[in-house]
Amino acid sequence: MSPPLLGVEGGGHVNAPLMSSSASVDCITQSGSGLKERNYLGLSDCSSVDSSAVSNMSEENKNNLNLKATELRLGLPGSRSPERDSDFTLLSSGKLDEKQLFPLLPSKDGICSLMQKSVISGNKRGFSDTVDGFSEIKSSVFTEGKWMFNATGSDSGTPQSVVEAKLAGNAGINVILSNNSSGSQPSMKKELPTRTLQEGHNKINGSNNNNSAPAAKAQVVGWPPIRSFRKNTLATTLKTNDEVDGKPVPGALFVKVSMDGAPYLRKVDLRTYSTYQELSSALEKMFMCFTIRQCGSQEAPGREMLGENKFKDLVHGSDYVLTFEDKDGDWMLVGDVPWEMFIESCKRLKIMKGSDAIGLAPRATEKPKNQN
Amino acid sequence: MVYSFPEEVLEYVFAFLSSDKDRNAVSLVCKSWYEIERWCRRRVFIGNCYAVSPQIMIRRFPEVRAVKIKGKPHFADFNLVPERWGAYVYPWISAMARSYPWLEEIKLKRMVVTDESLELISKSFKNFKVLSLSSCEGFTTDGLSSIAANCRNLRELDLRESEVEDLSGHWLSHFPDNFTSLVSLNMSCLGSEVSFSALERLISRCPNLKTLRLNRAVPVEKLASLLRRAPQLVEFGTGACSTEIRTDIFSNLVEAFSGCKHLESLSGFWDVVPAYLPAMYCVCSRITKLNLSYATVQSPDLVELISQCSNLKCLWVLDYIEDAGLKALSSYCKDLQELRVFPSDPYSAEPNVSLTEQGLVTVSAGCPKLQSVLYFCRQMSNAALIAIARNRPNLLRFRLCIIEPQAPDYLTLEPLDTGFGAIVEHCKELRRLSLSGLLTDRVFEYIGTHAKKLEMLSLAFAGDSDLGLHHVLSGCESLRKLEIRDCPFGDRALLANAAKLETMRSLWMSSCSVSYGACKLLGQKMPNLNVEVIDERGPPDSRPESISVEKLYVYRTVAGPRADKPDFVWTMDEDGALRFS
Numbered sequence: 001m002s003p004p005l006l007g008v009e010g011g012g013h014v015n016a017p018l019m020s021s022s023a024s025v026d027c028i029t030q031s032g033s034g035l036k037e038r039n040y041l042g043l044s045d046c047s048s049v050d051s052s053a054v055s056n057m058s059e060e061n062k063n064n065l066n067l068k069a070t071e072l073r074l075g076l077p078g079s080r081s082p083e084r085d086s087d088f089t090l091l092s093s094g095k096l097d098e099k100q101l102f103p104l105l106p107s108k109d110g111i112c113s114l115m116q117k118s119v120i121s122g123n124k125r126g127f128s129d130t131v132d133g134f135s136e137i138k139s140s141v142f143t144e145g146k147w148m149f150n151a152t153g154s155d156s157g158t159p160q161s162v163v164e165a166k167l168a169g170n171a172g173i174n175v176i177l178s179n180n181s182s183g184s185q186p187s188m189k190k191e192l193p194t195r196t197l198q199e200g201h202n203k204i205n206g207s208n209n210n211n212s213a214p215a216a217k218a219q220v221v222g223w224p225p226i227r228s229f230r231k232n233t234l235a236t237t238l239k240t241n242d243e244v245d246g247k248p249v250p251g252a253l254f255v256k257v258s259m260d261g262a263p264y265l266r267k268v269d270l271r272t273y274s275t276y277q278e279l280s281s282a283l284e285k286m287f288m289c290f291t292i293r294q295c296g297s298q299e300a301p302g303r304e305m306l307g308e309n310k311f312k313d314l315v316h317g318s319d320y321v322l323t324f325e326d327k328d329g330d331w332m333l334v335g336d337v338p339w340e341m342f343i344e345s346c347k348r349l350k351i352m353k354g355s356d357a358i359g360l361a362p363r364a365t366e367k368p369k370n371q372n
Numbered sequence: 373m374v375y376s377f378p379e380e381v382l383e384y385v386f387a388f389l390s391s392d393k394d395r396n397a398v399s400l401v402c403k404s405w406y407e408i409e410r411w412c413r414r415r416v417f418i419g420n421c422y423a424v425s426p427q428i429m430i431r432r433f434p435e436v437r438a439v440k441i442k443g444k445p446h447f448a449d450f451n452l453v454p455e456r457w458g459a460y461v462y463p464w465i466s467a468m469a470r471s472y473p474w475l476e477e478i479k480l481k482r483m484v485v486t487d488e489s490l491e492l493i494s495k496s497f498k499n500f501k502v503l504s505l506s507s508c509e510g511f512t513t514d515g516l517s518s519i520a521a522n523c524r525n526l527r528e529l530d531l532r533e534s535e536v537e538d539l540s541g542h543w544l545s546h547f548p549d550n551f552t553s554l555v556s557l558n559m560s561c562l563g564s565e566v567s568f569s570a571l572e573r574l575i576s577r578c579p580n581l582k583t584l585r586l587n588r589a590v591p592v593e594k595l596a597s598l599l600r601r602a603p604q605l606v607e608f609g610t611g612a613c614s615t616e617i618r619t620d621i622f623s624n625l626v627e628a629f630s631g632c633k634h635l636e637s638l639s640g641f642w643d644v645v646p647a648y649l650p651a652m653y654c655v656c657s658r659i660t661k662l663n664l665s666y667a668t669v670q671s672p673d674l675v676e677l678i679s680q681c682s683n684l685k686c687l688w689v690l691d692y693i694e695d696a697g698l699k700a701l702s703s704y705c706k707d708l709q710e711l712r713v714f715p716s717d718p719y720s721a722e723p724n725v726s727l728t729e730q731g732l733v734t735v736s737a738g739c740p741k742l743q744s745v746l747y748f749c750r751q752m753s754n755a756a757l758i759a760i761a762r763n764r765p766n767l768l769r770f771r772l773c774i775i776e777p778q779a780p781d782y783l784t785l786e787p788l789d790t791g792f793g794a795i796v797e798h799c800k801e802l803r804r805l806s807l808s809g810l811l812t813d814r815v816f817e818y819i820g821t822h823a824k825k826l827e828m829l830s831l832a833f834a835g836d837s838d839l840g841l842h843h844v845l846s847g848c849e850s851l852r853k854l855e856i857r858d859c860p861f862g863d864r865a866l867l868a869n870a871a872k873l874e875t876m877r878s879l880w881m882s883s884c885s886v887s888y889g890a891c892k893l894l895g896q897k898m899p900n901l902n903v904e905v906i907d908e909r910g911p912p913d914s915r916p917e918s919i920s921v922e923k924l925y926v927y928r929t930v931a932g933p934r935a936d937k938p939d940f941v942w943t944m945d946e947d948g949a950l951r952f953s
Contacts, residue, residue, distance in 0.1 A: 222450030222857070223832065224718045224748060224775050225806075227507070229533045229561060233642070233666055234716065 235271075253343060259287050259320075259351035270343040276335050280322060287351060321352045382408050392417055411435060418442065419877050421459055421483065422902065425931040426467035438477035438502070439468070445880045445925060446830075447855050448482055449507065452882055452923070454908060456938040459483045461508075462492075463936075469496035477502035484508070485534075490515030494522035501553075502528040509535035513543040513562070520546035528556040528583075541566035541589070547574055556583035560609050560640065565589035576601045585609030588642045593621045599628035608632070609663075610640030617647040625651040639663035646673040656680035660707075663688040665714050671697040679704045685741075686710040691727040691748065698731035702738025710744035711735055718748065718775055729756035736763040744769040751782040752809055757791025761798040770795055771806035777833040777858075780810040787811055793818030796826070803850075806830040816840035820847020828853040838865035845869035855880040862920075863890035874900050878927035882906075886924050889917030894926065895944020902929050903944035904937070912942060 226234075235253050253270045266286055273279045322334040326345040334342070334349070386409055389395050399409040415438040418424060429436075443459025461483045468475055475497045485508045493500065500523045505511075513536060519529065520543055544566040547554075554574065559566070566589070575581060581602050590598075590611030599605070615621065625648065629635075635655045644667045659681045664674065665688040674689065675697050684705040691713050693701070701708065713731070717724045729752045736742060742764050752774050761767075781788055788809040796802060796819050805826055807815065811834035819826070820843035827850050835841070842865035844854065854876065862885035873879055873894075888905065891912075895903035905912055906923035933943040 220777065222447065222452045223777060224715065224773050225450045225830075225832075226714070226718060226748075227449045227533065228451065229535070230665070230714065 255324075255346055255348050257283060257286070257349040257351070260353050260356065262287060262351075268349070270346060273339075275339055276342075279334075283322065283349070283351065321354050321356075322349065323352050324349050379404075379408055383412050386412055390415075414438060415477075416440070420927050420929075421461075421464070422931060422934050423877070423927060423929045426464045428930060430467060430471045434471070435474075436468075436472055437475060438479075439464075439475070440477075440479040440481075441483065442481045443483035445855065445878060446482075446853070447857065447880055447882065452857065454906065454938075454940060457906070457941065458934065458936055458938065460936060461485050462489045465489045465492050465496075469493075473497065474499055476500060477504075479504040479506070480508055481506040482508065484510040485515070486510050487512055487515035487518070491518040494518040497523075499525055501525055504528060504530040505532075505534045506530070507533045512537040513539045513541070513564070516543040517546045520544065520551075521548070524548070524551065525553050526551070527553055527580075529554075530556060530558040531561050532558050532585075534561050536562055538563040540564055544574065545570040549573075549577075552577050553580070554578040555580045556607075557581070558583065558585040558609070559587050560585040562587045563589065568594060572597060572601060578602075579604070581605065583607040585639060586611045588612045591615050592625070592648060593618075596621075596624035596628035599632055603631045604634055605632055606634050607637035607639075607661075608635055609638070610642075610644075612642040612644075613640070613648050614643035614645060617645055622648065622651055626654065630654045633658075635659065637661035637663075641667035641669075644669060646670070649673055649677050652677065653680050657682060659684060661686040665690055665712065668692065668716065675700040681705060683707055688712040688714070690714050690716045691725050692716055693731075694726045695728055695731040695734070696726070698727075699734045699738075702735045706739060707741055708735070708739040709741050711739075711742065712746040713748060714746075715748040715775060723750050729753055732756070733759050733763070736760040741766075743767055746771040746773075748773045748775060750775050751779065752788060752791070753781045753783045754786065754788055754791035754794075755781075755783065757788065758794040761791075761794035765798045766801065767795070767799040768801055769804040770799065770802060771804065771830070772808055773806065774808040777808070778810045779808075787815070789815040789818065793822075796822040801825050804828045807834055808832060812836050813840040813843070816843040820844055823848050825850050827851060829855070831856045831859055833858045835859045835861060838862050841865035842868060845872045851875075852877045854878075856882070856884060858883040860885055863887050866890060867893060870894055870898050870901075873926055874898065874928050876928065878925065880923070880925050882923040884924070885920045887918050888912040888915065888921050891921055891924060892917070892944050900928055900930070901926055902933055905942045905944065906940060907942070908940045 232254070254267045255270060256265050256267055258265045268279070268282060268286070270279070273282065323331050324334050324342070324346045325331055325348045327347060331350070337345075382405065386395070386398060389398060392415075395409055395413055399406040410432050411434065413433045414436060416429060416433055416436050418429065418439065418441045421441050421443045429439075441461065441464060443461070444453050444457060447453060448457070459482060461480055465478075469492055473496070476499055478493060478500075479502065483505075485505060490511055493503065495518075503519060503523075503526070508531075511534075516529075516531075516536070519526065541562075541564040544559075547570075551574075555578075566587075568590070571590075575584065575598055582605060584598070584602060584605055585607070586595075586598075586609055588611050592610065592613040592615050595610055599608070629652055632655060636658055638652065638655075638659060638661070641664055646669050649669070656677065657680060660683055662678070662681060662684060664677075667674075668690065670692050671694045674693050678684065678687070678697070678701055682704060685707050686709060687701065687705070689697075689712070693713065698713075701711075711732075713727065727749055729749060732745070732747050732749070733756050736745075736759070743766055745767065746769075749772075752772065780786055781791070788807075789812055792805075792807055792811070792815050796805070800822075802823060803825055805819070805823065805828070807830070813836045816835060816839070819829070823829075826848050829844060829848065829851065831854075838861055840859070841856075841861040844851070845865060846869055851872075856879075859881075861881065866881075866886055867890055891903050891905050894901070902925075904925045904927075905921045906925060907921050909915070909922065912919075912921060933945060937943065
């Protein structure tokens with residue numbers, strides 16, 4: 001049906017040198033001291049705020065992680081040991097331990113990170129002039145979906161700390177698994193734009209996480225593959241129907257969230273929260289990195305981490321105000337109306353600087369969002 | 373001898389060649405045929421807007437009347453392509469505005485279209501007839517106003533599934549009073565209400581109107597009035613049908629529908645109250661295409677409607693239809709060629725409807741002409757897939773989405789390798805395949821061995837190793853588009869099959885294990901490919917080369933690296949250096 005590229009349509013044939021059994025030994029780069037663990041989750045024992053996690057590319061921030069042990073796991077190439085077949089099979093699925101989620105393994109400089117090493121052979125037939133440093137690091141940047149990362153690093157003491165986590169949802173967390181020679185680390189730290197994991201990842205921690213776990217399943221970016229138009233239509237339709245039937249509303253309701261000064265926007269599904277508190281915590285975590293950056297210089301010395309409290313101070317203090325645009329196009333302060341009414345009328349969210357929010361409802365000294 | 377054959381005769385003969393493949397073949401015979409052909413080619417299809425430049429197209433084909441251009445990769449539909457990635461149509465429009473004054477048709481898919489582009493279109497092409505914007509974005513209803521106001525000979529305006537910033541419904545009123553040429557209008561993606569009287573008048577004065585797809589804002593009680601003015605309609609899409617049922621609305625609707633003797637396709641039905649469906653029974657026997665995928669109607673009502681559509685060829689429906697409804701479908705609609713079943717509630721942990729693999733098996737058994745399937749479900753088994761394959765060796769498109777990633781065969785808990793293997797083995801003409809569920813490298817071995825006509829393959833959460841990718845790249849001879857997400861494929865298979873990539877339109881890999889170093893190498897070795905690394909973590913050489921890139925998009929091109937890349941896209945250049953805008 002679709003015609004080929006303009007121009008001559010060559011008879012394409014695959015002419016690739018087959019990778020015969022690799023002669024070389026797969027060399028796993030042992031980055032002994034080089035494991036850089038990065039704290040994507042805002043964990044308290046990690047001091048650096050420079051998390052290298054990458055937020056998802058686009059929308060669908062689902063923050064609910066389903067930790068059911070019964071869920072399917074990926075036979076993920078759990079890059080592990082140096083021993084490997086000499087044929088094509090690169091990775092054996094390692095033993096996967098679902099319970100061991102993102103490990104909180106503070107590295108030497110207090111930065112936690114998720115790492116996974118791959119075991120790609122360095123020998124590329126047919127490209128022999130590049131048999132050089134294809135180190136055996138496979139940085140799996142597996143994001144969306146259920147990826148099992150073997151977290152054995154800390155125990156074995158090998159450089160291969162493979163993080164094992166099950167991301168039953170939470171789309172778009174690109175875990176940067178950096179293997180590295182120590183030299184590159186500082187630069188990595190600096191140059192990677194600060195990004196946060198979607199707050200949903202906090203759940204992996206299994207720790208105190210005040211995100212709700214709604215009946216809706218945790219989501220992966222772009223999965224299941226349904227077009228936005230259909231998704232949004234369905235969400236609206238379901239909501240309409242359920243109002244009639246009185247059943248719980250399962251559809252998704254994504255709204256954009258912007259923050260003054262942040263380089264990119266996010267999207268959240270309002271249906272995954274049931275209270276303002278949940279939404280606000282989720283947004284805090286999502287945008288923590290930007291705030292941290294900005295307030296970094298203001299931190300009191302010796303106060304290393306930015307826990308929730310600090311952020312809350314920022315958000316609920318004088319710095320930031322959460323506002324939303326309603327169906328009429330007006331910008332309103334979040335928190336005045338009941339939650340259900342709010343999600344029905346909210347079209348987008350904006351985290352404004354306190355100074356810009358003058359003109360909206362007066363700021364109370366306590367959090368205005370404690371409704372529901 | 374060829375050179376003594378008059379050009380006019382050749383040109384006359386070539387005019388009968390409509391397929392691009394044929395025309396491409398003809399132009400390879402000899403230089404003079406190349407020349408003659410290029411002067412008389414009127415329709416151009418560009419499958420990837422970055423594979424060629426507007427200048428190259430215009431230089432080769434100076435007398436084009438219709439272009440169709442596709443932009444973003446398919447996975448952009450699922451938000452895997454970041455915003456601002458590209459696919460801007462403006463450079464094309466401005467180049468064509470200068471060189472193709474007689475251009476009549478522009479059809480775009482997944483491109484960024486601005487109001488400026490629309491205005492330029494409306495003012496540059498005096499005989500402009502067809503504008504089709506499928507899954508496009510970047511424009512507002514103001515752009516539509518320009519089109520409506522200035523395109524005096526417009527026949528088709530199709531905005532299917534585009535994301536339009538809906539400033540108001542006023543754009544429709546910009547069609548001049550003496551504008552009568554409309555044949556097709558699809559505004560179903562728009563949100564705001566258009567002036568109903570303007571719509572009525574427009575429809576009344578366009579006697580050739582064949583396709584009318586309304587948007588949600590048109591309530592059911594107004595449909596009758598529209599249908600009465602356009603009884604010649606062939607394709608009709610309702611608006612929302614949620615108004616509480618009233619006898620007068622219903623009877624008006626019945627009367628209006630019964631006046632439509634040519635209706636073949638129905639769509640819309642947002643929020644439809646089931647009691648309205650019987651109003652359409654009178655047209656059902658002629659209906660060949662039915663899109664109920666926005667109708668949250670339960671199975672019995674669906675079955676009532678479908679059972680009257682004995683000539684149905686294409687059905688899009690929500691999973692409310694359930695296995696029972698599909699069974700009814702398979703017994704009433706023997707001409708069915710295409711079935712799409714969408715999930716009503718994809719994000720809930722538990723199934724909300726009784727739709728399983730069995731429904732699809734039943735349809736495959738009962739509908740001998742079934743060739744195109746898109747099916748969302750929550751469980752699947754190898755046995756079912758094998759049955760489907762055996763029942764329907766004539767399948768051309770098979771897209772299965774098991775909602776849970778990596779779900780195994782629910783009966784045996786094994787991977788679904790053998791099931792999909794059976795599909796590719798039996799369905800020898802299969803052109804498009806999407807896999808899901810638990811899959812190992814073995815399924816790719818089957819695919820590489822059997823799927824010789826496969827043109828497009830979509831993978832997610834599948835495979836174990838590079839071997840899987842290698843099977844596909846080395847075995848699928850007809851492969852044009854390969855899109856992969858979250859699979860453990862890395863450098864080896866990609867580099868080993870680099871030459872294959874030049875025979876394909878494009879390759880997308882996101883959240884896989886392709887290292888930056890491999891991307892650089894690929895870019896170095898393959899000058900006819902654009903190897904684009906999409907990475908929002910910052911420049912890739914700020915990280916070790918072994919780090920996997922977030923996303924990779926490789927496509928063949930004669931236009932060189934593109935100049936409009938955003939700051940998170942890097943083209944791996946020939947000299948190994950990074951080039952980014």
